[in-house]
Amino acid sequence: MKIKMVDVARYLGVSKATVSLAVNGKPGVNEQTRQKILQCIEEMEKNDGIIQEKEVSKTVRLFRIIKVVIINHRKQVVCDPELDLWSDVLRTFDAEARKRGYLYGLTYLNETEGDLQGIIDECNIDMVAGVILFGTEMSPADYAFVGRIHKPLIIYDYEMPDGSYSSVCIDNARAVEMSLDLLKKAGASEIQYFSTGKDIYNFEKRREAFHNTLLKRGEFPQKGDIIPLGNSIAEITEQAAAYLSAHKLPDAFILENYQVSIGVLTAIRRLGITVPQSIKLVGIDEVPDYIVPDFKLTQVRIPHVERAAIAMSLLDKEITGLWNTKIRVFAVPVLINGKSV
Secondary structure, X not given: OOOOHHHHHHHHOOOHHHHHHHHOOOOOOOHHHHHHHHHHHHHHHHOOOOOOHHHOOHHHHOOOEEEEEEEOOOOOOOOOOOOOOOHHHHHHHXXXXXXXOOEEEEEEEOOOHHHHHHHXXXXXXXXXXXXEEXXXXXXXXXXXXXXXXXXXXXXXXXXXXXXXXXEEEEOHHHHHHHHHHHHHHOOOOOEEEEEOOOOOHHHHHHHHHHHHHHHHOOOOOOHHHEEEOOOOHHHXXXXXXXXXXXXXXXXXXXXXXXXXXXXXXXXXXXXXXXXXXXXXXXXXOOOXXXXXXXXXXXXXXXXXXXXXXXXXXXXXXXXXXXXXXXXXXXXXXXXXXXXXX
C-alpha cells in the first residue's frame, strides 16, 4: 500500500517537509534522520501502514525525539530576520540533543488552528521525549497551546508569569542597567532610548527596565525618553535621521537591538555626527563586525547559544525525572567595550 507522508511524520514526530526531503533524497535532512524515516516507511509498507510494537526494529523503537517548536507571529524576529541570528542556536539544540542520545525535530508554529492542532498532535506522540518551545515571539495568547502539550517542556527566551514551566531567558534588566551604568560613569546625564516598534517579551522588558532603573536612582523618566523608530533597518535609519535632525541631542542613547544599532549608526554617519564626542551609544545585542567594519560599537552581548545548551540540559533532567522543580534561568549579558562611549 502507498504510505502517506503525514502518517510517517506523525509517527516519528517530524514535519511532513522533513519526510518529503528524506524520501526524495534532497538536502536539508541529516543522514541519521533520513535512515530512520526510510526504515519507518519500509516497516509500514510491510504491515499495511501500521507498525506493530513487536515488529518494530530496535533502532526505530529507540528513536526518541526532542521537538523544538518555534512560535512565529510574523514579527520577523525569529523567522525571516534581517540578520541570521539563530542558526547557531538551532545547531546547538541539535548538537545538545544528540549528545544526550536524542534526535532533533524542528517545527514552526504559525497562527492557524489547523496548524496548531497538528503540531500539538506531533508533540504528544510516543516518540517525542520532550519539547523546547522557542518563545521569542510568544505572547499570552499562546498559553492555552502550551497547556495542550503533555510532554516535558522547557521555554527558551520567554517566561510564564506563574512559573508553571522551566524557562531560560535573557536578564534584560541587567543588560539595561549595565548600559546605563557605563554611560553614567562616562559622564552622560541625559540618556534616551531608541526602540523598535516590535512588542515582543525581550524588548518590552528592556523598555520597562530603562524606566525602572532610572526611578531606582532617583531620576524621573519622561514619556519621550523611549523613542520608537520602526520595524526594519531601512525604516529605523530614516526615522533616526529625521529625529536626530529635528531634536537637540541628548548625551547618549541606548539602542534596543541590532536593527536599532545598525539603523542609528547609519543615520549618524549620514548626518556627520561624531561618536562619542557629540553623542555616546551603547547597543544591546551584538552587531556582527562585517556590518560596520570600521567602527566598534560598545555593546552588551546576549548569550543566545549558551542559553540553548542550558535549555536542553534542563529538558533532559525533566525527561529522566532527575528534577521536578521548575527553574527560571536568566543569563547575564556581557559588556563588550568599543569606541562609542
